[in-house]
Amino acid sequence: MNAPAASNAASATTRRKRALGLGVPGTLGLLVVVAWLLVALVAPWWVSASAQDIGVLPVFAPAQAGHWLGADYLGRDMLARVLLGARYTVAVALVAALAASAIGTCLAMLAAVSGGWLDAVLSRGMDTLISIPSKLFALIMVAAFGASVPLLVLTAAVIYVPGAYRIARALAVNVAALDYVVVARTRGESRWYLMRHEVLPNIIAPVTVDLGLRFVYVVLLLASLSFLGLGVQPPAADWGTLVRENLGALWEGGLAVVAPALAIASLTMAVNLVVDALPGRDARKAVH
């Protein structure tokens, strides 16, 4: 076999791998995420408004025909609650986590690539932001703008930007000092190019891992934010809130608390499986 033919074959296999994408665990994760997204999308049309009427079942009723997840602390159908809750958890948390990671990572790369005063200003700004107690921040957001879902997304995102920034910056400064970035600089490339094409591909693996975790945090944060009156208004409830408000079911068999907790776990694990399996992961290697 001569060399060119050989490398052709090699690239063909990498292409095939890329098309397949994620491997078994990743695909599984993707399926779960897509399934929940679908639920989030169709649930409001599918589940009737009266499905969550209170007092329909005994409080914390066990699973039964027609009410497969039993009842919650007000005797509402738990299945309907979980399905309707998907919308807030999946959409809000996903968007907020993505936004937090995207903004944090972009700013981090900007800081790493620019260095100097911009780095200092951004870093100190982020330190300030992260030091504001999140409760205080949430309260001022409600007070200033009232409660709405977009605001909820914004708040959750802003709360997690500094964390994402810190991690990404720590990764990016190491890469930004490498020779191949210097080469791009000698070409006079814009900062955007340096960030997007030279730095990002070489930090993306840890950054996405961070994204996966940040998603988990946002899901959990939503519960406490909605307790503070931000965003989702009852009867609508995100999964974290479902867990919180049904905590009393824990000793009675606990379906009402276990079901939303499992829903959260299934989604977050699925997201992390996808994140771990993102293509190109093993082909990218940082070289010093």
Added chain:
Amino acid sequence: EAAVAARPRYGGRVRVATATASIADTLDPAKLANQTDYARSRMLYSCLTRFDARLTPEPALAERYETRDAKRWTLKLRNGVTFHDGRPLRAQDVVFSLMRHKDPATASKAKIFADQIDSVRASAPGEVEVLLHEPNADLPAMLATFWFAIVPDGTRDFNRGIGTGPFKLKEFKRGLRSVMVRNPDYWRDGRPYVDEIEVSGLGDEGARVNALLSGDLDLVAAIDPRSVRRVEGDPGFRVFRQSSGQYSNLAMRQDIAPGRNREFVRAVQLLFDRKRIVDSVALGNAIVANDQPIHPSNRFWFAGLPQRELDLDKARYHFRRSGLGSAPIPVVASPAASYTVEMTLALQQAARAIGMNLELRRMPPDGYWSNHWGKSPVGWGNVNPRPNADAVLTQFFKSDSSGNDAHWRDPKFDRLLLTARSEIDEAKRKALYADMQVMIHEQGGVAIPLFISSLDAHNARLKGLSAIPVGGLMGYEFAEHVWWDA
């Protein structure tokens, strides 16, 4: 059995958890703000009078009290009472303790009541004379409330908790816990029974119940109805239930839309499925109320008022007449006011059936009272049990009261209130209070769906608890009544 139970045993230590604790915890009677404060004040201080199980005032530090016109009162102080620091109780202490509430600088929570007082003076050794601006037959009841606890004359630093109460302060950590030890010189013979009481403020209901069940606590306040089955499922523990005058009310402001519209108010009142709410929200730990604030156990309760029930047809009729369309009407509720979020959900559900579009706005518990209560056009409030009809009516329905969250102004009501207050004839008073209850029921702009029972849980061996319905934990007075069974 009753004979055995009636003979309390001495000794032991009781660990109690109340539901609130914050750095605002205070021992200053003028500032008491929450259950934990109340409970502590009942241990450390005594008032001139006290409540019995039916909220009738009876003598305490004041041995006797008399009046002819309900305006000028003479109170004879009990002899031989000493403060925790050994000083004897004198008339001057009473003058100081009552008059300080009138000074705005004290920022007393009881100022609105204290303002009825014109002057207090030591008329003779061991005797004080209270002169009111207007007659008030309920003065003894007022003096039994927490804020009018008696402290030594001139006290500035309240952190030592010097009073004449059944317990002395041993440790006080704001927001965490306090420890009290038995006061051997307590003026009530033979009391208290236990040697030491430790009060903690534990905000998390689940944590309170768990700590009780694991044996780390002996008595916990304010448990959730959903925990009742759990506590009662264990033979070692009991639930202590008191039906009291606590209620949450939906205030529909009378001065602005949509509450200005009588038809709307009536429609809303007819939309409450009260029995169902009692069952599914309070799990039976409440009684149905009738859109007026007087609890059935009160001697002035008007039994003749027909009970308002869920009536969708009538509600639809009134809602149509109100002319309000399907535009969303925000209803402000908060975890700060018990059951209000849940009750709004129930209301919302019923409203849907008549095409009324209620939109729940859940607000954060903190800042609720100052930011939302009484400010939103339609919003919930919550009223703790008051010792007498006059108190609750004055504070929450009188035209000029800042607690009048429905902003309902009716000069006739105000007149009735004053007349009733000064009326000494019990029957006449009763009639006056009945009129007022009808007025509120018909025009008050509030919906009061239910009276909430207080639920405390305790170790089965802890005895001596019985109802004093001004609040949970025996009107917060449990400390001098409880004792350990063998």
Added chain:
Amino acid sequence: MKSVLRLLLQRLGLGALSLLLVSVVVFTITAVLPGDAAAELLGQDATPETLAALRAQLGLDQPMALRYLHWLGGLLTGDPGRSLVSDAPVMELIGNRLPNSLLLAAVTAAIGVPLALLLGTLAAVFRGSWFDRLLNSGAVALVSVPEFLIATIAVLVLSVKLGWLPALSYASDIDSFSGAVRVFVMPVLTLCCVIVAQMMRMTRAALADQLDAPYIEMARLKGVPPVRLVLGHALPNAIGPIANAIALSTSYLLGGVIVIETIFYYPGVAKLMVDGVSQRDIPLVQTCTMIFCAGYLLLVMVADMIGILANPRLRHAR
């Protein structure tokens, strides 16, 4: 070394600036939030007259800037003033609880950080294996359970059902070693569940990235055994992001443990501050925030320094 010292001083200066910035922001937020300490104190019983009197008493009638400067001046001289809602000095309120918070954070960090590093390192070394998968999904599963649920389950099982541990972790019970162990087990367990995942996953990711580098290949060709390969060679190059993840997680242990403090009745500062926010007790909130912020800045500064020390190119760069 000199340049490192200069960097350090520079960072300390900037840190002080950040603190100042944070204090202004927090003050402004707390001050413009609807409701003030007087209104919160009086609650339902407020009348305009008592409100005004209380405001005057608390100094809330003074202009905002003046109050801020007053507080700042006090802070600089070591006295952040008195709490508005309780008449105790802020220092006393905090002083009672800060040691507890620090102790809990220290114990948790002492257990959680090494555990996370160990697990993350193992996962990186055996990456792609079943062990790695198990560890990863385990960590994610654990972290996705809300901490109040973990805490409650722990109490239900360990205290209520088995009776092994006290349900409440009141810190003054720590008089003996065994007593301390009993008090700390559940809070530390719960907190570890919360913080280990982030550190572990970041450790794994950062290490895995490095383990593909050519210098690791060379180290292998020197016969470096796996453990040393990871600890001695890959770790120094991955330590920047890992240290940052650790700093973020540990800083959470100071101010973010409100759930733990409420459920286990642990007397720390997190609850103090949350109460302060609810009560609009500006001096208290401010001072707590300053403490958390200083702690956070210290941690991230250490993390950054570690990053810089570990990467010689950054030391002289720019």
Added chain:
Amino acid sequence: MGARIEVEGLRIAAGANVLVHDVGFIVEPGQVLALIGESGSGKTTIALALMGYARRGCRIAGGRVRIGDTDVLALPESGKRALRGRRVAYIAQSAAASFNPSRRIIDQVVEPALLHGVLARDAAERKAIELFRELALPNPETIGQRYPHEVSGGQLQRVMAAMALIADPDVVIFDEPTTALDVTTQIEVLAAFRRVVRERGVSAIYVSHDLAVVAQMADRILVLRHGRMRECAGTAQVLATPADEYTRSLLDAARIGERPPDVPPPTAGKALLEVSALSAGYGRVRDGKPEIPVLADVDFKLYRGQAIGVIGESGSGKSTLARCIAGLIEPASGEVRFDGQTLPGTLAKRDRETLRRVQIVFQHADTALNPSHTVGRILERPLAFFHGMDAAARRRRVAELLDLVKLPSALAERTSVGLSGGQKQRINLARALAAQPDLILCDEVTSALDPVVAAAILDLIAELRREVNASYLFISHDMHSVRAVCDGIVVMRHGRKLAQIAREDYARGPHHPYYEQLARSVPELRIGWLDDVLVASGRGTPAPTGETAT
């Protein structure tokens, strides 16, 4: 003592392609086998296989490797670890990529000795310093305290050699160990290597493109092409009577000697590049002086279409000079003028056109390539950036560029990670060419190339000068290539320009003594040359024990 190396039917594959086909050879203790052959032919791959190691994506598909009595491929991981660094030591081709960037040099050098329990820490450090001295490193006592990025390419390469030799291995694999060394230093280093082989009876594999060096070092030569053995015989035989046609072409290419000057020297006029009184260095600048001064008072001129060679001692500041001109290091004093304009000291102040017109090819080929980009993407970027080409045009041009540097166009789809040393080097050059610059700063662009490919690259350079009037600053250690392509030579030492020699004077002389010394030190393609040089310099014949180089 040395160990016998026995390789049989070695096959190494990457996925479906076979990189090395049935290679077999034997090296007796004390013998040196040279691996020569085309760049990318599998030399490094074989060398690694001797330690039972295959790079990621590759696997040893068959065959046997024995070192002494040990069957290397059959060893468990722990056995391989015990072998590596202790019995078999490896000097990697890319020193830059092989050092841990975050650890001090000394720690990395003594590590094999400590790891295998050969020496205690301080003994190991003493030995390391000894080796540094032997390998002619400057400041042997303190250089170990630096970090890898703080030393020059050639210095790092020697440090790597010290690291390999520290544990007294039985077998040493030299993978291009002197490519970054100037010829005088190379002599010291080769002498040191030779001593190790002769005195300790070490068996060695010596991978190199420099046939003249191979002639000095090797007992036998194995010629590789496309992963197959073309020929394996004694050195004398291969050099004198090569059996294989490819071997002959290699030898022919290596004997370019004096290439005829293919470009008429450009006429004088306005200089394209004018460096005057340039001083620069590393670290903070204080009072116009950097903390670590490197360059002092360098000046020279370069006219359009000209190529100026820069030669000089390893560590003398050649790369620093190039970096200064490229705008990566701000000069402490002095001036760089380009096309009549003063070049600003930092990149940020230079305009895009200037940046395009001056391109630098980094000495360390592998760290200069982004590991997550494909070769195609790397080469397309300057095309899009400077010339705004559309995708199709770019793809066509990339194929042309790869062809120019003698690489198969299929490489465009691979990332730089799996490429051989020489392949990476050529991609760096191709990237610079893509910008169509007026001036290319070539920092060792042929050091990793076999003579045939190197000749092709030199032809390419000449052609571009002819056709587009490109100019070059040509930094190299290879005197032959410098003399072949350059119109003038700048000789540097200790950061100063010692002399500048014009093309017409190459043959004339005598020049600066250091230049003469360099010229004398260029290895000749004959066996025994090194011995002669050593004897001439009074360092005697091989084998006297206990002697150290000075």
